[in-house]
Amino acid sequence: MSAIDLSDLTVWFGHGAERSDAVKSASFSVDTGESFGLVGESGSGKSTVLRAISGLIDSWAGTMQLDGKPLGRRRERSFYKAVQMVFQDPYASLHPRHTVDRVLGEVLKLHGFSDIDARIDKLLDDVGLGKGFRFRYPHQLSGGQRQRVAIARALAPEPRIVLLDEPTSALDVSVQAEILNLLSDLRAERGLTYLMVSHDLGVIGHMCERIAVMQQGRIVELLDVAQMRKLSAEHPYTRHLLDSSVRAVRQA
Amino acid sequence: MTHQTLRDWLLTDTPQSRRQASAAAWYAGWLKLKRNTLAMAGLIVLIALILGALCAPLLATQDPFVQDLGARLLAPGTDGHIFGTDSLGRDIWSRLIYGARISLYIVALVAVVAPLLGLIIGTVAGYAGGILDVVLMRFTDIFLAFPRLILALAFVAALGAGIENAVLAISLTAWPPYARIARAETLTIRNSDFIHAIKLQGAGPLRIITRHVWPLCISSLVIRVTLDMAGIILTAAGLGFLGLGAQPPSPEWGAMVSEGRKYILDYWWVATIPGLAIFTISLAFNLLGDGLRDVLDPREAGK
Numbered sequence: 001m002s003a004i005d006l007s008d009l010t011v012w013f014g015h016g017a018e019r020s021d022a023v024k025s026a027s028f029s030v031d032t033g034e035s036f037g038l039v040g041e042s043g044s045g046k047s048t049v050l051r052a053i054s055g056l057i058d059s060w061a062g063t064m065q066l067d068g069k070p071l072g073r074r075r076e077r078s079f080y081k082a083v084q085m086v087f088q089d090p091y092a093s094l095h096p097r098h099t100v101d102r103v104l105g106e107v108l109k110l111h112g113f114s115d116i117d118a119r120i121d122k123l124l125d126d127v128g129l130g131k132g133f134r135f136r137y138p139h140q141l142s143g144g145q146r147q148r149v150a151i152a153r154a155l156a157p158e159p160r161i162v163l164l165d166e167p168t169s170a171l172d173v174s175v176q177a178e179i180l181n182l183l184s185d186l187r188a189e190r191g192l193t194y195l196m197v198s199h200d201l202g203v204i205g206h207m208c209e210r211i212a213v214m215q216q217g218r219i220v221e222l223l224d225v226a227q228m229r230k231l232s233a234e235h236p237y238t239r240h241l242l243d244s245s246v247r248a249v250r251q252a
Numbered sequence: 253m254t255h256q257t258l259r260d261w262l263l264t265d266t267p268q269s270r271r272q273a274s275a276a277a278w279y280a281g282w283l284k285l286k287r288n289t290l291a292m293a294g295l296i297v298l299i300a301l302i303l304g305a306l307c308a309p310l311l312a313t314q315d316p317f318v319q320d321l322g323a324r325l326l327a328p329g330t331d332g333h334i335f336g337t338d339s340l341g342r343d344i345w346s347r348l349i350y351g352a353r354i355s356l357y358i359v360a361l362v363a364v365v366a367p368l369l370g371l372i373i374g375t376v377a378g379y380a381g382g383i384l385d386v387v388l389m390r391f392t393d394i395f396l397a398f399p400r401l402i403l404a405l406a407f408v409a410a411l412g413a414g415i416e417n418a419v420l421a422i423s424l425t426a427w428p429p430y431a432r433i434a435r436a437e438t439l440t441i442r443n444s445d446f447i448h449a450i451k452l453q454g455a456g457p458l459r460i461i462t463r464h465v466w467p468l469c470i471s472s473l474v475i476r477v478t479l480d481m482a483g484i485i486l487t488a489a490g491l492g493f494l495g496l497g498a499q500p501p502s503p504e505w506g507a508m509v510s511e512g513r514k515y516i517l518d519y520w521w522v523a524t525i526p527g528l529a530i531f532t533i534s535l536a537f538n539l540l541g542d543g544l545r546d547v548l549d550p551r552e553a554g555k
Contacts, residue, residue, distance in 0.1 A: 056448055077454040085452050093445035097467045099273050106463070107453045132266045135273035140265055153449065 002029035002068075003161050003193045004053065009062035011045070011052045022048040024217040025062065032067075032160075035187065035194040037208035039201060039241065045217040046197045047088070050163045053195070054085050066161075081111055084154035085163040089170045090146035094138040100124070100149050101134045107156040123152040128182060144175035151182065155190075164196040168203060180206060201245040205229070213238045284547045291543020297536035305352040312346035316503050325519045335525045338508070339515060344525050347503035351526065354504045355533065358419055358488045359481055365423035367473045370430025375461050375469060377431070378438025389435065395428040400483075401490055408496040415504070418497040422487050426480065430473055437469045471548035478541030482534030489530050505530050 011023040023045040030036040038046040052060045055075035064071045066082065087093035094103060104123055108116045121131055127148040138146055147167060154162055167183065168176040180203060187194060198204050204211055205228060213221045213235065221235040231246070233239045263280075267273040285291055304311055313332060320341035328336040328344075335344040377388035395403070407421035441447060442465065450464055489506025491497030498504030500511075505526040512523025 054452055056451065075454075080452055080454040085449075087445045087449060089445060093449050095446045095450075095464060095467075099267075099270070101270060101273070106450070106455075110453045110455055135267040135270060136265070137273070137277065150449070153453075157453070 003032040003034070003066070004195060005029040005063075005065040005068070006049070006053075007063050009049070009052065009060060009064060011048050011057055011060040013059065022217055023052070023060075026212075026214070026217075026219045028212050028219060028222060030161075030193060030195050032193055033191055034210065035196065035208045037204035037211035038195070038197045038214060039199065039204055039211050040214035041199060043216075044214040046199075046214050047165050049214075050085065050165050050195065050197055054083065054163055055079070077111075080159075081157045082159055083161045083163065084157060084159040085165065086147070086150050086154045086167045088166040090143055090150050091138075091170065093150050094146055096138055099135050099137055100129075100141075103149065103153055104156055107153055111157040119156070123156055126155065126186070127152045142175075143171050144178060147171060147175075147179055148182065151179075151186070155186065158190075159192070161193045161195065164194055166198050167196070169198070169200065176203070183207065201228075201241065213241065281547045285543050288543040288546060290539045291546075294536040294539030294541075294543065297532060298540060301352055301533055301536070302356065304349055305356050308349045308353060312343075312349045314343040314346045316342060316347040316350040317501050318342065325515065325522065327519075328521050328525075336519075336521045338511060338522050339519075342501075342503075344508075344521065347508060348505070348526060348529055351503040351505045351508065351529070354415065354498055354502065355485055355488065355530075358415070358422070359484060361419045362422050362426060362484050362488075363477050363481065365419075366426035367430045367477050369423070370427040370432075371434045371466065371469060371473060373427070374431035374434025374436075375438045375465050378435035379442050379457060379461050379465060385435075388431070392428045392431045395425065396432075398425070400425045401487055404487060404491060405494070405496060408491060413496045413499060415498045415502070418488060418491045421491070422484055425487075426484060429480075430476065433472055433476055434469045437472055438465050441465050441468050475541055475545045475548055478537055478544055481537035481541070485530060485534055485537075 006029065007027040009023060009026045010021060012019050012021045014020055026045075026049060028036075038049060040046045048057065051057045053064060053071075055071075058073055066079065071079070098106075101120060104120045105116055108119055113119055120134060124130055124133060129145060129148050129152070133141070133145065133149075138149075141149065147170075151167075164183065168179050171179060183194070184207065186192065194207070196204065196207055205225060208225065210222065210224045211228060212219045213223075213233075215237045221233060221238045223233060223238070227233065228242065231239070231242050233242055261272065262276050264272070264276065267276055285295075313334070320337070322341065323331065323333075323337055324339055324341040326333050326337040326341075328334065330336065333343050333345065335348065338344055338347070373388050373392065377385040377392075398406075403425045404418070404421040407424055408417050411417040411420065447460060447464060450460060455464075488497055489504070489509065492504040492506025492508075493510040495507075495510065498507050500507060508526035509523045509530070512519070512521075512526070516523045
């Protein structure tokens with residue numbers, strides 16, 4: 001069964017003459033337990049897809065289904081218990097005046113957990129931070145540590161599906177690998193479904209089983225990792241993307 | 253616990269409890285404020301003023317209400333009257349000390365009412381957007397369109413003269429700038445990722461506004477309030493001067509200046525001393541406000 005199923009999704013910003021379509025009739029589905037990648041250059045609409053799914057944008061048309069049930073305009077709390085999101089920039093996604101403890105504690109309370117203290121310690125252990133970080137403010141953490149806190153926050157409600165919006169692009173290369181490994185480990189441990197957005201084919205190749213390539217708001221091609229490794233893409237834009245990333249690797 | 257270890261406990265990068273984390277955050281702010289000499293000067297003046305107001309009966313040399321027509325308009329320093337006496341022979345120093353209570357009372361009430369009103373209206377308008385934003389902000393614009401003292405005068409005239417009504421009138425005229433600031437802050441905050449993140453946890457607007465938006469607005473409001481204190485004291489004094497604030501024989505500083513006005517050419521101290529008092533605490537609030545701006549600026553928070 002598919003965890004997320006999008007068909008004919010169109011997302012736009014602005015009204016009337018100023019309306020611009022960021023995503024144009026996109027369709028794809030993510031199987032339960034799968035890790036699915038969305039690739040494309042800046043402005044291709046890949047992050048917009050995630051924001052539409054998560055309910056942050058309500059100007060969309062088409063159908064979105066979660067576990068076979070269609071999603072409406074408004075998301076219910078049960079949705080947020082099943083689907084969580086990790087944002088791109090860990091410097092912007094944590095409240096500057098809230099300690100790690102407060103961030104995680106509030107999320108756990110919102111989702112009605114009672115053993116909050118024990119859960120916070122457990123979450124921090126799971127993302128490799130440990131108890132020592134519990135009462136720190138974001139400004140006392142490095143970028144990688146912040147992203148680990150953001151991942152812990154996304155995992156707090158025990159979701160089945162995690163939306164990853166370029167979770168490593170704001171981080172140093174050395175830290176990127178750590179975070180990607182952490183995400184892979186967490187998926188293996190918890191049987192999570194990932195929908196990951198990235199412009200970095202290397203990251204996507206490492207993390208995902210299938211990818212969708214987006215260009216100017218449209219999905220131009222769907223392919224699996226084996227096809228991607230063999231560089232057997234059909235659409236010229238996909239070939240171009242693959243070529244340039246292979247060339248970048250050879251030059252490095 | 254010795255002094256050195258308390259300092260270490262406060263400056264640690266790895267706090268062990270909620271209490272320690274918030275104490276450490278406060279302490280870091282205090283250290284920053286302490287480096288600003290002028291702000292500390294302002295703070296010391298204000299603390300002295302508060303202590304003076306609290307200990308007024310101990311510090312005052314005479315009853316501020318007792319008249320002694322035989323000793324009227326004495327120059328500063330004569331007969332143990334440090335600042336002289338006024339036209340009814342009342343000791344100006346004692347009246348000044350008791351008047352500090354009134355000034356602080358006004359400042360404290362206005363400082364609670366006006367920013368809170370502005371904060372609520374501004375954040376709701378900024379966060380909700382749409383028609384609610386338009387209605388609330390045009391309402392704010394109407395209040396902003398009147399000169400503050402004139403509007404306060406109109407309120408006092410409608411409500412009746414007296415210190416409570418003066419406070420109410422000043423609060424009602426002082427909130428619109430706070431609403432503007434709070435709205436502007438909210439507009440920048442509401443589209444940030446950490447607000448999106450808490451929305452994705454299913455938090456409602458009330459929780460987001462009070463727990464996530466307010467903490468970031470409050471610092472700029474605190475700065476603005478401290479800088480506005482001078483203006484509030486002056487407005488209160490202005491109302492007192494016009495006879496619409498504190499009523500005689502209450503030793504409100506503005507009213508004292510007003511009484512002294514009649515004798516200003518021959519007996520300068522009657523109006524000048526309370527005038528200097530108003531000047532001093534206005535200046536102290538401004539200096540402290542400048543220092544607080546350096547400590548609390550939200551744009552500095554992440555660094």
